[in-house]
Amino acid sequence: MHIKNKIEVCFSPAVFQYYKDSNAIVVVIDILRATSAICNAFQNGVEKLIPVKTIDEAREYKKKGYIVAAERDGYVLDFADFGNSPFNFTEERVKGKTIVYSTTNGTQAIQMAESCYMVVIGSFLNLSYLCNWLVKQERDVLLLCAGWKNKFNLEDSVLAGAISEKLIATNNYSTMCDSAVASLDLWSLAKPDILGYIDKAAHRTRLREKGLDDVLEFCHTPDSANVIPVLENGFLVEIGKRHIK
Template sequence: MKQLDVCLTPDLLHLHKLNNSIVVVADIFRATSCMVTGLAYGIKSITPVASVEECKFLQDKGFIAAAERDAQKVEGFDLDNSPFSYMDGRLIGSQVAMTTTNGTLSIAKAKASAVKVMVGAFLNLGALANYLRSEPYDVLVLCAGWKGRPNLEDTLFAGALAEALKEHFMLLEDGTLMAQRLYNQSRDNLLASVSNSSHVRRLQRLGIQKDISYCLQTDMYDVVPILRGSTLVAMN
């Protein structure tokens, strides 16, 4: 039977074997929620890069560029890290380059060894789970966390995906069981569950409560982003 595992922070990724695994990267507040939203709203592709310099290089090549550090937009770039910025009709059909504090770095770390790299959020939870059920590979949920530390919202998402897949995957490791149990205790009110978390406090200081509420909505979109080469596209 296939296995599902959870890595609570990219700093622990070296402890996991990826050679037979699909890695699902989750950065709920807000990178992977932006990616799902953008592709759902008609953006052609999103190229995640680890550094601001790489993002600037692609911007100079004609990409729409989004850069975030410490939850704020980097000066000189086109987009911030709010999913509402990705709903702009002028972005339909565009190629976007993106760098964020945690999410795009996690993708860069995962793609070296994984069978496939995909992007997950509460927004596409059901569609992602349906796809993973059909695949023959193990799954590792890589929580982007915050600068090497675990965070609550990504762990809750990992638990939600584990709960959705528990009939099709073995949940063996304690990190997976912890995430699943935490989600089941919190699922009836995710917003309340994260209300005192470090990342929510960080975002609230910036006055973007609406992003927090939006990113915790479940099954808004059917889009399943997958990394093709170095670029995320929506699976057909």
């Protein structure tokens, strides 16, 4: 019998402890906007990202001379160089650089999964590239949605469904996880018109109210980035450039 690898989906960092699997590859998803920005940063050649949890840590790094991308609730922090819009991570700004990165939800989800087998970053930007890579690893996959302040969110769940669909289509994965089933179903509804579907999402409204919704189309467009950002010793690097191979 062909033993398939398992897919699970965790809808909130607050329930991660119930899904945690130290042998799984964890894919952290925070579509609006952390993991989209991270993928774009690596696509544009950033050398290393240092994810930090607190504003104080980000400020300390700034004092030491680091470039800092930091925001809370969608607003750029006063001491930061820029916020977490993917559009900030231009080649000109980031190529070959090390950048400190702190956001509302994304960073915390990344650090939370640190003890698992491997933590990689997922977004629509690297959807196909990530799935092709995952399949080669022949391991269980846990999709960790960053959500919004520990609440479920629609856009992260929909991408979890898109990733699950691609993995299951290879016939090497199966799932007995209800949240994976729900993600697949939500993705089936969203797929024909992703932006139209995501228009229902609460965070879409929050971003619009702050004039930050310019990134929506970019963040929901598949396959602009051929990168797998991976967590290594607390830093994010491109998978080809990590030291532990």
